Amino acid sequence: DIQMTQSPSSLSASVGDRVTITCRASQSISNYLNWYQQKPGKAPKLLIYAASSLLSGVPSRFSGSGSGTDFTLTISSLQPEDFATYYCQESYSSPITFGQGTRLEIK
Amino acid sequence: EVQLVESGGGLVQPGGSLRLSCAASGFSFNSYWMSWVRQAPGKGLEWVANIKQEGSEKYYVDSVKGRFTISRDNAKNSLYLQMNSLRAEDTAVYYCARDFSGLVGAIDYWGQGTLVTVSS
Numbered sequence: 376d377i378q379m380t381q382s383p384s385s386l387s388a389s390v391g392d393r394v395t396i397t398c399r400a401s402q403s404i405s406n407y408l409n410w411y412q413q414k415p416g417k418a419p420k421l422l423i424y425a426a427s428s429l430l431s432g433v434p435s436r437f438s439g440s441g442s443g444t445d446f447t448l449t450i451s452s453l454q455p456e457d458f459a460t461y462y463c464q465e466s467y468s469s470p471i472t473f474g475q476g477t478r479l480e481i482k
Numbered sequence: 483e484v485q486l487v488e489s490g491g492g493l494v495q496p497g498g499s500l501r502l503s504c505a506a507s508g509f510s511f512n513s514y515w516m517s518w519v520r521q522a523p524g525k526g527l528e529w530v531a532n533i534k535q536e537g538s539e540k541y542y543v544d545s546v547k548g549r550f551t552i553s554r555d556n557a558k559n560s561l562y563l564q565m566n567s568l569r570a571e572d573t574a575v576y577y578c579a580r581d582f583s584g585l586v587g588a589i590d591y592w593g594q595g596t597l598v599t600v601s602s
Contacts (some may be wrong), residue, residue, distance in 0.1 A: 376544070378504070387553065393600075407585075407587070409585075409588040411527075411589075415526075418577055418592035418593065418594060418595060419527065419564075419589075419592060420578075420592075421588060421589060421590050424582055424585055424588045424590075425585060425588075430590065462526065462527055464527075464529075464588070465587075465589075466585060466586060466587025466588050469532075469541035469542075469587075470529060470541065470542070470543040470544060471517075471529040471532070471587045472529065473526060473527040473528065473529065474526075475526050476526045476527075
């Protein structure tokens, strides 16, 4: 199975900050990497698919990059509604696996 | 509007069985892979299983193989998860989910989730 490792596990930042979350796969997954946002008590929401494609309706301050084993999610200017937990997920092969999550908190 | 509504969760004893259902609407159900994803209380997301449009391919996470069965009824726009031999570690919110068109495994719509608690 492919292991997905996110860093950091938690992060404190302020509104307006630029934030980067990284995700590393245990083997090459090409660009089969997706990013989700989850708020407490809610279902996750897909933000980025195929490493760098922004889902329709997702604000452009979110961006993704990477290929192979190393990926990043960047939020260019944090907004109050962005404080949440973020998960990466590989969809390269079954079983599909998620990273452990990065909790983004208000500083 | 895409809607996924799960039902069937509840309290069950270890070793027991439960069948989750998901009613889909607002899209052409038979055109999409579908998935189940779970989240234990206070923990991260874990993909459980997915199923191809016509049901000919099914995949599972190792921890549920041989105990859980994913199925679908395209005539009823419904997805199911039969869970047998349940264990305490299966306790979680179970989400029904639609795979993003053209990218199996990426999930663009999620249900609200149904809680399964395995405890004596």
